Amino acid sequence: MNASAKPERTRLSAEDWEDAALKLIADQGVGALAVEALARQLGVTKGSFYWHFRTREALLQASLERWEQYGEREVIEQIEAMPDPRARLPELFRRVAHELAPHRVYAALLKALDHPQVVPVMARVSQRRMEFLTNIYREAGLPPEEALNRARLTYAAYVGFLQLNFTLGLPRISHDEFDAYVEHMIRTLTPA
Amino acid sequence: MNASAKPERTRLSAEDWEDAALKLIADQGVGALAVEALARQLGVTKGSFYWHFRTREALLQASLERWEQYGEREVIEQIEAMPDPRARLPELFRRVAHELAPHRVYAALLKALDHPQVVPVMARVSQRRMEFLTNIYREAGLPPEEALNRARLTYAAYVGFLQLNFTLGLPRISHDEFDAYVEHMIRTLTPA
DNA sequence: CGCGATCCATACTCGTGCGTATGGTATCCG
DNA sequence: CGGATACCATACGCACGAGTATGGATCGCG
Numbered sequence: 028m029n030a031s032a033k034p035e036r037t038r039l040s041a042e043d044w045e046d047a048a049l050k051l052i053a054d055q056g057v058g059a060l061a062v063e064a065l066a067r068q069l070g071v072t073k074g075s076f077y078w079h080f081r082t083r084e085a086l087l088q089a090s091l092e093r094w095e096q097y098g099e100r101e102v103i104e105q106i107e108a109m110p111d112p113r114a115r116l117p118e119l120f121r122r123v124a125h126e127l128a129p130h131r132v133y134a135a136l137l138k139a140l141d142h143p144q145v146v147p148v149m150a151r152v153s154q155r156r157m158e159f160l161t162n163i164y165r166e167a168g169l170p171p172e173e174a175l176n177r178a179r180l181t182y183a184a185y186v187g188f189l190q191l192n193f194t195l196g197l198p199r200i201s202h203d204e205f206d207a208y209v210e211h212m213i214r215t216l217t218p219a
Numbered sequence: 220m221n222a223s224a225k226p227e228r229t230r231l232s233a234e235d236w237e238d239a240a241l242k243l244i245a246d247q248g249v250g251a252l253a254v255e256a257l258a259r260q261l262g263v264t265k266g267s268f269y270w271h272f273r274t275r276e277a278l279l280q281a282s283l284e285r286w287e288q289y290g291e292r293e294v295i296e297q298i299e300a301m302p303d304p305r306a307r308l309p310e311l312f313r314r315v316a317h318e319l320a321p322h323r324v325y326a327a328l329l330k331a332l333d334h335p336q337v338v339p340v341m342a343r344v345s346q347r348r349m350e351f352l353t354n355i356y357r358e359a360g361l362p363p364e365e366a367l368n369r370a371r372l373t374y375a376a377y378v379g380f381l382q383l384n385f386t387l388g389l390p391r392i393s394h395d396e397f398d399a400y401v402e403h404m405i406r407t408l409t410p411a
Numbered sequence: 412c413g414c415g416a417t418c419c420a421t422a423c424t425c426g427t428g429c430g431t432a433t434g435g436t437a438t439c440c441g
Numbered sequence: 442c443g444g445a446t447a448c449c450a451t452a453c454g455c456a457c458g459a460g461t462a463t464g465g466a467t468c469g470c471g
Contacts, residue, residue: 038437038438038447038448038449039448039449055333056333058250058333059333061427061428061429062428062429062430063427063428063429064428071448071449071450072449072450072451073429073430073449073450073451074448074449074450074451075448075449075450076449077429077430077431078447078448078449079448081430082429082430083428083429083430137330137382138329138330138331138332138333139330140330140382140386140387141247141248141250141251141330141386146387149387150387150388150389153383153387153389154389157389172399173403176399176400176403176404177403177407179400180376180400180403180404180407180408182379182383183375183376183377183378183379183380183383184372184375184376184379185375185379186375186378186379186382186383187374187375187376187377187378187379187380187382188375188379190329190332190378190379190382191345191374191375191378194332194333195332195338195341195342195345196342197342197345197346197349207364207368208368208371208372211365211368211369211372212368212372215369215372215407215408216372216407230417230418230419230467230468231418231419253457253458253459254458254459254460255457255458255459256458263418263419263420264419264420264421265419265420265421265459265460266418266419266420266421267418267419267420268419269459269460269461270417270418270419271418274459274460275458275459275460
């Protein structure tokens with residue numbers, strides 16, 4: 028049934044473990060990150076793990092740094108490359124709304140803010156995103172003060188949405204209804 | 220240092236354990252809910268606990284139900300008693316923003332949505348609040364569709380705010396700045 | 412007073428998951 | 442082709458937290 032489904036016959040590297048860890052975190056949260064479970068999933072045993080990493084903590088650390096690195100650089104750059112500043116916000120909203128998969132790790136880490144290791148990472152990532160958002164609002168015409176507060180509001184709505192949907196499954200919303208919601212969001216959070 | 224600071228010399232009841240559990244959940248999350256830790260904090264040992272509850276799971280269940288009961292009934296009733304529908308939303312916003320303490324349990328449970336026991340409770344509570352919010356928006360003049368989406372957006376902002384502040388400590392915002400943020404929120408999320 | 416019910420302490424068992432020790436197998440390179 | 446190095450398996454020790462067993466203390470009440 029759950030025998031080794033992955034025919035990865037090559038030896039493993041540290042990066043393989045980190046990727047598997049991130050996948051597991053996205054699926055079941057940081058708390059589920061256990062070395063023996065990971066090993067089973069990779070078709071090996073703990074003996075392998077402790078060759079690559081000194082401890083479980085080290086794996087978490089490395090995985091988080093790897094995740095932070097990969098980042099959302101593409102999205103940011105693509106949005107900032109758009110000529111019309113007013114068009115950036117709607118595009119950003121729609122894009123994030125329709126590509127939720129990359130945000131699963133962020134959502135999982137959001138629920139693990141009691142682990143001392145994830146706090147600094149999340150603080151850095153969230154801070155960068157907030158600054159990015161604030162900039163777009165300024166470029167869209169909002170005065171600085173206003174732009175900052177609007178960015179706070181928007182980002183909070185994003186974070187809350189992740190929680191209410193991935194984990195809690197509030198009355199499952201239909202696809203069309205979701206699109207309508209996104210458009211409503213654009214209308215009320217975006218300067219005309 | 221942390222010796223029994225509570226001079227509660229009377230015997231304990233199940234409710235005492237539930238209250239202590241909720242306090243611990245609010246402070247350190249559901250994951251920190253351990254019977255021996257709780258017992259220490261109450262100045263007794265496990266022997267006491269297992270007289271009142273069959274299992275740790277039972278305590279969690281009872282605590283959650285107790286929390287759901289206490290609820291936010293007062294707030295809802297007071298807001299609905301206000302004569303002018305337009306005045307309700309700003310009042311609700313300001314009130315929630317300035318009395319965050321009661322929301323700490325909700326914030327903690329938000330991060331424990333992987334525990335099967337908390338999901339139904341949070342689903343019910345969130346659903347009730349959402350319906351309440353939707354109603355207020357309708358009474359404030361928004362068409363039904365619009366009211367529902369606005370309630371979704373507002374509630375998501377609320378949830379996101381809890382995450383970003385209790386747990387993550389984004390660049391510590393000052394008191395005045397926070398008030399300005401709340402007013403900004405009211406302006407953009409509330410029908411004129 | 413005294414006795415039954417209620418509440419609690421002490422001392423265990425048991426499962427789970429991290430980390431270690433040590434030996435085995437595969438791979439690369441001279 | 443043989444040995445050094447990289448990778449992995451097996452078998453442990455150990456800590457920690459849930460749950461159990463059993464006896465002791467304390468309260469209510471006739």
